[in-house]
Amino acid sequence: DAGVIQSPRHEVTEMGQEVTLRCKPISGHNSLFWYRQTMMRGLELLIYFNNNVPIDDSGMPEDRFSAKMPNASFSTLKIQPSEPRDSAVYFCASSFETVKQETQYFGPGTRLLVL
């Protein structure tokens, strides 16, 4: 099993540009999570999906952020337009939701720098 796959691993962009982060969850997992990590705020949940349906997006900072999960094997997190304060490491994680003792499996993260 390849684990959770994220791309790109690193992204440098200029303020105002659109950024798209991609995630492939572990096959068979039915929950997918997007987190953001910064030194100031730690690891924050942005949004999560169950069976491709967004369940809780209360952590999405503002309308510039959007996430989609068109099928069970792919999700995107888009920032448009990007701002320097969006610089962070973005993690995707997946889990098998029907297991009571839920365990999340994290990807390697995408390190985003907005200049």
Place this chain on the structure above:
Amino acid sequence: LAKTTQPISMDSYEGQEVNITCSHNNIATNDYITWYQQFPSQGPRFIIQGYKTKVTNEVASLFIPADRKSSTLSLPRVSLSDTAVYYCLVGDMDTGRRALTFGSGTRLQVQP
């Protein structure tokens, strides 16, 4: 959601046992306690999970007292490679109180 409180940081030396305690005073009856470990430049990874008393695996032990208002992660004979941030989460899938709040964690620094 159950709020957890952990020390910000801890220091230890190689070969020592390290105990990290997490407080979760408002833990609910069905909540499980889960610990994750995060190395620099990596995503968190699951270490151990428990509901009550003691749980042990090849990496760590988890001690949970009867009132379940706290839990202690025990790392036996730490090495330099155990330097990481450790997170305590509390939640229950069945009631929708999913363990999704990582907080700041405890930064463990192991010295030679």
